[in-house]
Amino acid sequence: MDKIKYLSRIQLFGDLALEELKKYEPVTPIKVMKKGTIISSPHMNQKILYLIKSGKVRLYRLTESGKEFTIDILETGHVFGEIGTFTTGSENLYAETWEDSIICRIDRVQFEKIICESPSIALKLLEIISSRLKEVEELLEYMAYSSVKKRLLFLLNKLTEKFGDKSSGRSPGDWIALDIHITHHELAMMMGSIRETVTALLNELNAEGIVRKAGRRGTMEVHGARLKCALKEDR
Secondary structure, three states: OOHHHHHHHOOOOOOOOHHHHHHHHHHOOEEEEOOOOEEEOOOOOOOEEEEEEEOOEEEEEEOOOOOEEEEEEEOOOOEEEEEOOEEOOOOOOEEEEOOOEEEEEEEHHHHHHHHHHOOHHHHHHHHHHHHHHHHHHHHHHHHHHOOHHHHHHHHHHHHHHHHEEHHHOOOOOOEEEEOOOOOHHHHHHHHOOOHHHHHHHHHHHHHOOOEEEEOOOOEEEEEHHHHHHHHHHOO
16 A cells, blocks of 8 residues: 555645655554444543544444434544544544544654644644534534424535535536435434434435435435525525
8 A cells, every 4th residue: 555645645744745754654554444443432542643544434422312423424634533632523422434444543652753843733733623623513503403404404515515526517506426325324313313304304305306316326416506505595
């Protein structure tokens, strides 16, 4: 595997020159993890920063009733975890591979050495943390005060922004394919609902021309313009 190529995809290291990337290669070991592997949890009490070099990772928490509530799905290039006073907002969450993924980890000693040599990385991490917390805050607000349909529209919009294949549409108003396989049950876990409700709402959105299934694999496609209009109207 080309470790330099993977490092260049990570948000923290994306702005570094090739020579600097080579310098950090030895302290960022690669580990291949199968789908469904628990990477971290509140019980592990690990002070480690994780980098997603390839694949996707789901962050979730358990409700009082023991149900899983998905907070976020992170893709290639994202970071999560906690090192000392640095936290990405995921320290009290479970992190599980959404698909086969390539993950690396950096402990506190290694990270402190890296930021001493490249202070810009610490600033980059603060930017990432700020953006992540803003996203989670917005999500929790929608989950707490919006209707189930509004929550689904909001979620589909976020998934389109993160995993939408923009090349699948010729203009912003065209259909956008989601580059992520997600079931009705998994959508329900992300919006605090149940599978039957999500299925009924997706059928409704399909009739309204907002979502559809395409291709042999049944890839979900979203009509960007119609979705945004529905999101504004359904208040």
